[in-house]
Amino acid sequence: MKKLPKAAGKMRGLETFDDAANTLRQLFVQLSNDIAESKAPMVSIPVRTASNTVFDPEREILTLGQRTSERRFNEMSGVRSFMQTALLARAIYEALKHDDHPTIRDLYYYTLHTIEGTDIETFNSQDESNNIFQDIEVLTGLLREQMGIVAESRGAMVGEAVLESKGNRIDCSKFGIGAFNIPSLCDQIRILEIDAEYVLVVEKDAIFQRLNDYEFWRKNKCILITGKGQADRATRRMVRRLNEDWGLPVYVLTDADPYGWYIYSTYRAGSISLSYESYRLACPSAKFLGLSMTDLEKYEIPKDHLIKANDCDVKRAKELLLKDPASGKPRYPWFYDSKRWRQEIKIFLDKRVKAEIESKSSKGFRFLSDVYLPEKIKSKDWIK
């Protein structure tokens, strides 16, 4: 058993919610000091627009730029959102103090009411409250999970990994055909032991189950993870932790189509709309294992097994090579600046066909697990 993580010093143990509560408390103290000193209370919030989203070439992730906007209590234009920010932050603090882990919807209903003596609602919609919630994330530098806020989870994992949660030892090699359902508050799970050489992330749950059934992870000494389509935050976080804290390389297996590339892209660099999360969720060294467009020829996928690309696929593929009109910089530099990726996208745009992972079954039901995957990994035939 490989019991020691790569960087024990850096390894995240169980994060304490006390840290998050203290950060919020400091915010409240700052605001009340402002009031005590007769200054207008103000919060300065990093702007979360696409135009303030930048690619950090050093860390290879999307992140927020420098622009901030100020929200003041004593200005008509800022007072409503200031009130909402303070109200929601207080609710999060109360939840933390009572060891409650609500969802952002719970927070919305918890704080929603008509302001006394008026007919004004604290929030007009969940969208409004979600927006303020994200402001609090960037304002405090605390992601929702660090504040104990639960979201829907979707991912599953198996392999030689021993986890711990609430004093329970969870051995992910002992689930048979089942799997461990990765919870939203993924960082509350401690990773005790890992005995694996890499992480294989599989787009499709059914493929994940089939590989688990063959005990692919045991034969190939890997951790098998699926996000069941576009990955939820907890799955991305688990992948990142296995990479960062345990030094495991990460390979992503998706269908050969722009949607699959987009799924890979999110694991790797994060999403434009939520770029401020990338620093904890993205995994810049993740490699795209396949199916690649070049695989289609190399493995002689029969023509009738290919699927005609639709307009949406073509549009998506072209987007990956776009430049931002304002800055002139590529929108997805990890695609744009990569020769291999440009080649992949070109083949796709020339041939306008895509293929599913399952097309590998034309060569037999075990071709994927016994030939394709081991061959690709052994020959390092991936795209970075």
Place this chain on the structure above:
Amino acid sequence: MKKLPKAAGKMRGLETFDDAANTLRQLFVQLSNDIAESKAPMVSIPVRTASNTVFDPEREILTLGQRTSERRFNEMSGVRSFMQTALLARAIYEALKHDDHPTIRDLYYYTLHTIEGTDIETFNSQDESNNIFQDIEVLTGLLREQMGIVAESRGAMVGEAVLESKGNRIDCSKFGIGAFNIPSLCDQIRILEIDAEYVLVVEKDAIFQRLNDYEFWRKNKCILITGKGQADRATRRMVRRLNEDWGLPVYVLTDADPYGWYIYSTYRAGSISLSYESYRLACPSAKFLGLSMTDLEKYEIPKDHLIKANDCDVKRAKELLLKDPASGKPRYPWFYDSKRWRQEIKIFLDKRVKAEIESKSSKGFRFLSDVYLPEKIKSKDWIK
């Protein structure tokens, strides 16, 4: 520990795939006998249309009627689908014989090819192959899971349940904030021990995680299950097994809206499009726990916490009371024939509002787990 299931004699252990292989073998033998006796080979397949879907009032589930259609090898109109049926059945048989558990997509690619000496494809699309696959299910009386065919899975469970898979003992009370991901081939999991008084099925995964975090299942002696929205087959099957084999009552918790009712309806009676599965997947005694429309008044949900119903909601609600034009029978008799359900639907259509489970948080983050749910179950305030 309540170690003995309700009906040990009836309890399903691990189903053997040999039974499925033998059933398919008998089909092949019958067809080759026909040929040996110079009879035109023929298969007789129950019709899977809505008009041949009937409600079985005794078992309280949707099921297929008596109509069948014949598919003959020596008739122009039947030869293509006859060929497809035989081809796909053979592929399933081969997979069973080699202990492979493909998906229906794998089967499609495995069997897809140009017929030698022609330019005819065995299948023109996955839809065509999926359709034939369902024909094989009703023809043989074997559901896909009984033939070892894997589908996407989504559900998760926790509680005092000990399962077994591939020799591993899986204790569902020892996952901390995580959960057991219910695999597609749910019947391959043995249920060894149960120590619980009921099953609580939760529509939303985030609510499931929150209840798990509070260890609701331990305090209330229940098994907690989520299908993460509209349930997948494996989750429904697990609920059914806990109900049928272990005698646990089943309560379903959803949002107060027609979509939530539909989710309950699928757990309870199955779906019209796949009525032939109900006999193994539906759970006719499942009760709707809430949120009910009457709850909205009883628990004084503030008006601003209600959501205006949209046209789609209203259409769905009206559909639940429709009669089939041909037979004159109600389409969803479990709604139509229930006074309580008719009242619920009437309140909804009068007020045109809906509510989310999370609206309970207006009374505090633990109101749902500490007050609402225990109160509803204790006072038997559910809808059947």
